[in-house]
Structure formats: structure tokens, C-alpha cells
Amino acid sequence: MVIIGVDPGLAIVGYGVVDYSQKTRAFVTLDYGAITTPAGAPVSERLAIIYDEISELVSMYRPQAMAVEELFFNTNQKTALAVAEARGVIMLCAKKRGIELFEYTPLQVKQAVVGYGRAEKSQVIAMVKTILNLRAAPKLDDTADALAIAVCHARTTSSRLSAFIN
Numbered sequence: 040m041v042i043i044g045v046d047p048g049l050a051i052v053g054y055g056v057v058d059y060s061q062k063t064r065a066f067v068t069l070d071y072g073a074i075t076t077p078a079g080a081p082v083s084e085r086l087a088i089i090y091d092e093i094s095e096l097v098s099m100y101r102p103q104a105m106a107v108e109e110l111f112f113n114t115n116q117k118t119a120l121a122v123a124e125a126r127g128v129i130m131l132c133a134k135k136r137g138i139e140l141f142e143y144t145p146l147q148v149k150q151a152v153v154g155y156g157r158a159e160k161s162q163v164i165a166m167v168k169t170i171l172n173l174r175a176a177p178k179l180d181d182t183a184d185a186l187a188i189a190v191c192h193a194r195t196t197s198s199r200l201s202a203f204i205n
Contacts, residue, residue, distance in 0.1 A: 040058070040059050040060075040061065040103050040104065040193070040196075041056065041057070041058050041059075041069070041100055041101060041102040041103055041104075042056070042057050042058075042059060042102055042103070042104045042105075042106060042189045042192050042193055043055070043056050043096060043097070043100065043102040043104075043105050043106070043138075043189065044056075044057070044105075044106045044107075044185040044186055044187070044188035044189030044190070044191075044192065045093070045105060045106070045107045045108070045129055045185055045188065046108050046181045046182075046184035046185040046188060047107060047108065047110075047122055047125045047126040047129055048121075048122055048125055048181060049076065049082070049085055049086075049089075049121035049122060049124065049125045050075065050076060050078065050085075051073050051074070051075055051076075051179065051181045052073065052074040052075075052089055052092075052093070052125060052129070052181070053071075053072075053073050053179060053180075053181030053182040053183070053184050053185035053186075054070075054071060054072060054073070054074065054093070054096060054182070054185045055068070055070070055071040055182065055185040055186030055187075055188070055189045056068075056069040056070040056071065056096065056100045056102065056189070057069060057171065057186070057189045057190070057193065059189075059193035059197070061196075061197045064197065066170060066171050066172075066190070066193065068171045068172075068173065068186070069100055070096070070099075070100065071177060071182050071185065071186055072182055073179050073181055073182050074088065074089055074092040074093070076088045076089065082121070082124065085125075086124060086125065086128045087128075089125055089128050089129065090128040090129075090131070090132055093128075093129055093132045094132050094136070097132065097133075097136050097138065102138055103138070103139065104138065104139045104140075104141060104192060104196075105129075105133040105138045105139070105140050105141070106141045106142075106143060106188045106189055106191065106192035107126060107129060107130065107133075107140065107141070107142050107143075107188070108142070108143060108144075108145065108148065108184065108188055109142045109143060109144045109145075110122055110123055110126060141192055141195075141196075143188060143191050143192065143195070147191060147195075148163070148184070148187050148188055148191040149163060149187075151187075151190065151191035151194045151195060152166045152167060152170070152187045152190050152191060152194075153166050160180060163183065163184070163187050164176045164177070164180070164183045166187075167183050167186045167187050167190065170190055171186060171190070
């Protein structure tokens with residue numbers, strides 16, 4: 040099963056594409072990186088860039104599932120709204136392309152990847168590197184988070200408990 044994990048943002052959207060075999064429980068990392076948008080550009084232009092680049096990734100890898108981090112509301116409402124808008128175009132892309140969409144909280148991602156929902160960022164990055172057998176940890180936290188979200192989805196859907204989650 041090809042899964043694209045996405046860590047949404049307006050300035051940086053992390054993505055990670057993995058192929059997961061439920062039979063062998065093995066991962067193959069197909070691609071990962073970040074979509075960046077120019078800071079001074081109008082929001083509509085930035086959202087269009089995100090939509091177009093996610094669409095391109097979907098066309099290239101044809102994932103069966105897209106896993107997106109749920110919006111974590113922090114104290115900066117302006118940032119939260121921008122991330123929500125980016126999530127919207129990412130989710131729209133999945134819907135329009137017929138890709139099943141799943142959402143996970145940061146707590147769920149950490150639990151699935153590290154085994155502890157309150158894990159530190161460095162622990163998540165180290166486990167992503169180990170689980171996916173990467174030579175080096177991803178440089179951007181957003182990219183590591185996207186890979187972690189994809190791993191979370193693979194582990195959640197391969198669990199016998201997944202029938203009770205959705």
C-alpha cells in the first residue's frame with residue numbers, strides 16, 4: 040500500500056511517500072521532502088502552489104491513502120488559520136483524486152512511531168530514521184513529521200484494532 044503522509048503548513052508542507060507491505064510489515068521509502076511557498080506571495084497563490092505540488096506527487100506515486108496531521112491549535116490564531124487553509128487544499132486534492140483520507144493527532148503519531156504519545160521531537164525523528172532505514176534523518180522537522188504520519192497510518196491500518204478506530 041502506497042501512503043503519502045502530509046504535515047500541512049502554509050510556508051512549508053512536509054511530505055513523505057512510503058510503500059508498506061501489510062504481509063511483511065516492511066516499509067520502502069519512495070520519496071520525502073518539503074513544498075515551500077514564497078513568504079511575500081498572496082495566500083491564494085501559496086495555496087495554489089501547495090495544491091499543484093501535492094497533485095503532482097499524487098500523480099507520480101498514485102497512493103492508496105493520504106494521512107494528514109490534524110490541526111493542533113496553538114496560541115497564534117493567524118498561524119492556525121493559515122495551516123487550516125493549507126490543510127483544506129491538501130484534503131481537497133485527496134478527495135478530487137479519489138484517495139482515501141485519514142487524519143491523526145500529534146499524540147497518535149508519536150504513539151504509533153515511538154510508543155509514547157508525549158515523545159520528544161528528537162525521539163520521533165530518530166525512530167523515523169530507524170523504521171524507514173534512512174541513511175540520515177530528514178533535515179526538516181516538517182519532512183520527518185510527514186514520514187511519521189505515513190508510518191502512523193501504516194501501523195494503525197495494519198493493527199487488528201483498526202476495525203474499531205474508524
